[in-house]
């Protein structure tokens with residue numbers, strides 16, 4: 001059974017989906033730590049309500065990013081972490097954590113990458129006039145939303161969508177997509193071929 005740490009900055013609905021799926025056994029894993037860069041993130045309180053260890057880590061209280069990430073690294077080691085899931089974590093992960101958890105940090109993003117990386121992906125999709133968007137789970141690298149793709153789900157874009165309605169529709173797809181990707185990781189089903197990640201696939205087409 002894999003030991004999973006979640007990093008978040010806000011609401012925590014993806015975190016909650018992962019926690020719930022571990023509890024039902026859909027994911028053969030256990031969420032052993034929830035942390036993040038925002039001490040007042042509602043997601044921390046949600047995790048606490050499940051009885052999961054949470055740690056507030058405010059980057060402003062550290063002299064440098066390396067110091068902040070060293071602190072996170074200690075927490076991760078203490079918890080015996082196998083896999084890190086970023087779930088609305090609004091910060092780029094630096095070389096220290098990337099090196100320590102190579103090919104073991106997943107992220108979820110609310111677009112079909114490589115389209116619309118970065119902030120406000122749903123607004124970007126509306127501005128581009130795309131008729132299909134969705135969500136992507138990917139391993140991270142040093143870039144912004146650029147690492148190898150693990151799983152995607154497509155979602156239709158309606159003519160009268162606003163950023164809010166499209167975000168809500170994509171979020172509904174995010175939860176099962178993240179669960180599917182993490183479940184595949186924990187089963188050992190993901191395989192790497194020529195820089196691509198195979199074994200978890202796509203849905204919604």
Ligand code: GRF
Nearest residue numbers: 011012013014088108109110
């Ligand atoms: C999600 O849309 C996720 O794709 C993005 O940030 C949002 C986090 O939502 N990275 P939540 O905190 O999981 O509810």
